[in-house]
Amino acid sequence: MATFLPLITEENPTLFQALDRIGPIILDAQQSVPLPHPPQHSYLFVKPGTPVDVDALASWLDEGIEKVILPLSWAKECIGSIPSERLILLLEISGVSAVSENVRNGVSGLLLKTPSLDVNFISSISKFFAGSAIYVLSTVDSSPTPSNIRELKSIGATLVIPDLQLSLGPTSDAKINIGDAFLAPVISDRSDGLFPTVVSSQTGQSLGLVYSSRQSVKESIASGKGVYQSRKHGLWRKGETSGATQDVLRIRLDCDSDSLEFRVIQHGAGFCHLNRQSCFSEISGLPALESTLKSRLASAPEGSYTKRLFSDPELLKSKIMEEADELCQATTKEDVAFEAADLFYFALTKCIASGVRVVDIEKALDKKAKRVTRRPGNAKSQWTKPTTATPPPTSAPPVEKKVAKDGPIRMRTSDLSTTTPEERAQLLRRPVLRSDEMITKVKPIVDAVRQRGDAALLEFTAKFDRAQLASTVVFPPFAPETMRIDPEVQKAIDVAYANIYKFHAAQTTGEALVVETMPGVVCSRFARPIARVGLYVPGGTAILPSTALMLGIPAQVAGCKEIVLATPPRADGSISPEVMYVAHLVGASAILKAGGAQAVAAMAYGTETVPKVDKIFGPGNQWVTAAKMLVQNDTDALVSIDMPAGPSEVLVIADHTANPAFVAADLLSQAEHGVDSQVVLVAVALTPEHLGAIEKEVDDQANALSRVEIVRESISKSIIVKVATVEDAIAFSNDYAPEHLILHLENASQKVPSVENAGSVFVGPYTPESCGDYASGTNHTLPTNGYARQFSGVNTLSFQKHITSQEITAAGLGGLGPVVATLADCEGLQAHANAVRIRLRDTSKQ
Structure with a gap:
């Protein structure tokens, strides 16, 4: 924010450069100084009596002039065609009463020429221009004082000072020192009178925190070099001994006028005494890419790809056009970000090769934003399709994200200590689930099954599951040959069944809750099973008898009268014998040989052969999830669902005690579920060597898996989040609310009370998530996509409802x-x- 505005009336390059470092400058439209390249944030002063020229005014604004101060004769002509925020009205005291409401509303500020700096008088005039910025120019020749500046600031007005009354020397009766004028309203709440000062790069990245004194600020304004105040050693001229000097571009006040920001060009190794650019962290994002490309331009090894790009303009041109086209085709948020990053890389390579910096791009953007005249914005002919061409499809097919088919399998890494709140929020985000789009897609399928029953179900099973069936439902008793499985597998299922049954049976006592709320008034609550339940067991890329156990056992324990199990058939029309065996164990009353939205619809509405259910359980892909959401909101279906579902996910917290092989194995156990699986490692103060060992184990173990291509895809989208403490890690996990949370921590069991949001927790090095998935006893049908904040995993009570009664x-x-x-x-x-x-x-x- 400007403490005062200087009005330039004559050439004085030294004074001009110093003033440009501390804020906007008012330039005389009749001088040659401002155009054609005005300094950033400059204002233009049009003297009364100058012939009105609206086109010239628009041209000045297009060239980058921030605002134009213009007399009433100009204002009347320009209002309506020039944005009000770019216009300041110039008025003599005597002309205030002549200003119409239309003029007041058509400008954003008032420059008042007055012989007096009477604050009360100026304040009364400002009320007439409520909502406008007020600038004051004294018509007397005496130099203003710092107290004049402070008094005007107290009523929200800014003093305009002609350059003839400004000096780089000491303040006198005739002239005021620029630094004294700039610092006039600045206050310090420190006993030493110093001002906290943030030092930033040209593009706004924080380099460090220092302190300034009035003396150091004055010297910086005059010299254009970074000068600060050391609390121990006095005046500190940055780089005087190290050579890491700074050129000061701009000095600004914060909104409370108690701290400063220096925007600088940093030379040498960097601002920090550790020979890096910033005291806070290594640079990242576009500034980091710019630094890397500048370094490669200067010394890229022969044969490197970046060297080829710098040496071969045609290759670079082709890559920019290729990436721009891929960005245009991208449809999902993740793909747009992925392709935009590629385009930024090649576009910035072109810029660096041409001597263009990121700050130059930002200046060009700022200048474009200031334009008041606009082109139509139509695309050039070579980029438009003829009007006779076939119209494009209403929705382009999703662009498959490019994942290298070779090379290390790596996760992306972020450091929580250096991320912004916005970046932290991005780390917590899952892929966007376009529920509305998916519901639109599944609705025709659901409607067809609802209206045509078994006929539609058989058609969709043939279409989607590639199975030709005569009937979609199998009723007990199930043929022994359909349940014939490997004896070892059968033994494992039996053990898992026993453990899961025992844990879920313990969740219900069967006793009614009875409370006498007052004498003679007895209230009670008792549980009853949901009569008819539908259990969806996915097929897809894995056989999942475990899901049949996890859904079937609590239904059996709860006492559900009908258990309909739906699962996609194999190509020959049969069901996995392992799933058939589990269906037999849990007492399924029917098996629906169908998957996807059609299976959900059949259970929700019922068909000629498929029994209607009251509640549908089970995970599935986006089609299944969308169908579940659709039918639960249809009052004709009268069906509820267990929870919203998304891709499988795991969050692993690991400290110095973590075994790299164990951690990698746990990450991969979820990554193999599907390409959209969500895998997060939260590393608690791990050394680079420890973290590197985990990453190597991920790569080695992944390449030994049969589902390595699925893992390669999901791991490339997964993240490592580095944190300083266990408390930070658990806080991040609670915000993320993972489906599975694994604690590879010292004294891990002591950390469980801090867990607030998670589907299921796996405590200590010998508790792999796989045990919960199959046989420990807990349920593996858990809330995903952050829903662990609101939902529990499936349990016995999920299959019951509670009825209350009272007797008086x-x-x-x-x-x-x-x-x-x-x-x-x-x-x-x-x-x-x-x-x-x-x-x-x-x-x-x-």
Whole structure:
């Protein structure tokens, strides 16, 4: 924010450069100084009597002039065609009453020429221009004082000082020192009177925090070099001994006028005494890419790809056009970001090769934003399709993200200590689930099954599952040959069944809750099973008898009368014998040989052969999830669902005690589920060597898996988050709310009470997530996509509903009845009150 505005009336390059370092400058439109390349944030002063020229005004604004100060004759002509925020009205005191409401509303500020700096008088005039910025130019020749600047600032006005009254020398009766004028409203809440000062790069990246004094600021303004105040050693001229000097571009005040920002060009090794650019962290993002490309331009090894790009303009041109085309085709948020990053890389390579810096691009953007005249913005002919061409499809097919088919399998890494709140929020985000789009896609399938029943179901099974069936439903008893499995597998399923049954049976006591709330008033709550449940067991890229166990056992324990298990058939029309065996164990009343939205619809509405259910459980792909969401909102279906579902996910927290092989194995156990699986490693103060060992284990173990291509895809989109403490790690996990949380921590069990959001927690080095997936006893159907904040995993109570009851004696009604009648009267519900009073009258007769 400007403390004052200098008005340049004559050439004085030294003074001009110093003033340009501290804020906007007012340039005389009749001088040659401002155009054609005005300094950034400059204002233009049009003297009264100058012939009105709206085109010239628009041209000045297009060239980068921030605002134009213009007389009333110009304002009347320009208002309506020039944005109000770019116009400041110039007025003599005597002309204030002549300003119409249209003119007041058409400008953003007022420059008042007055012989007096009477604050009360100026404040009264500012009320007439409510909402406008107020600038004051004294018409007397005497130099203003710092107190004049402070007083005007106190009423929200800014003093305009002609350059003839400004100096780089000491303040005198004739002239005020630029630094004294700039620092006039600045206050310090420190006992030493110093001002906290943030030092930033040209593009706004923080380099460090220092302190400034009035003396150091004055010297920086005058010399254009970074000069600060050391609290121990006095005046500190940055780089005087190290050579890491700074050129000061701009010195700014914060909104409270108690701290400063220096925008600088940093020379040498960097700002930090550790020979890096910033005291806070290594640079990242575009500044880091710019630094790397500048270094490669100077010394890229022969044969390197970047060297080829710098040496071969045609190759670089081709890559820019290729990446621009891929960005245009991208549809999902992740793909757009991925392709935009590629385009930025090649575009910035072109810029660096041409001597263009990121700050030059930002200046060009700022200048374009200031333009008041605009082109139509139509594309050039070579980039437009003829109008006779076939119109493009309404939705382009998703662009497959490019993942290298060779090379190390790596996760992306972020350091939580250096991320912004916005970047941290991005780390917590899952891929966008376009529920509305998917519901639109599945609705025709759901409607077809609802309307045509088995016929539609058979058609969709043939189309999507590639299985030709005569019937989609199998009822018990199930043929022994359909359940014939490997004896070892059968033994494992039996052990898993026993453990899961034991854990889920313990979740219900079967006893009713009975409470006497007041004498003679007994309230109770008792559980009843949901009569008919549908269990969706995915097929897809893996056989999942474990999901059949996890859904079937709590339904069996809860006492559900009908258990319909739906799973996609194999190409020959059969069901996995492992799933068939589990269906037999849990007492399934029917097996629906169908998958996807059609299976969900069949269970929701029922068909000629498929029993209708009251609640649908189970994970699935986006088609299944969308169908579940659709049917639960249809009152004709009268069906509920367990929870919203998304891709499988795991978050692993690892400290110095973590075994790299164990950690990698846990990450990969979820990564192999599908290409959209979400895998996060939160590394607690791990050394680079320890983290490198984990990354090497991920690569080595992944390449030994049969599903390595799926893992390669999911791991490339997964993240490592570096944190300083266990508390930071658990706080991040609670915000993320993972489906599976694994604690590879010292004294891991002591950290469990801090866990607030998670589907299921796996404690210590010998508790792999796989055990929960299969046989430890807990349920593996868990909330994903952050829903662990609101939902529990599937459990026995998920398959029950609770009914309340109350029984009141005549004496009990005598105590409770008047309370009820009073509340009913309050709500105007006479019949409610009457139902009580009629009984009270009856008991009074007894």
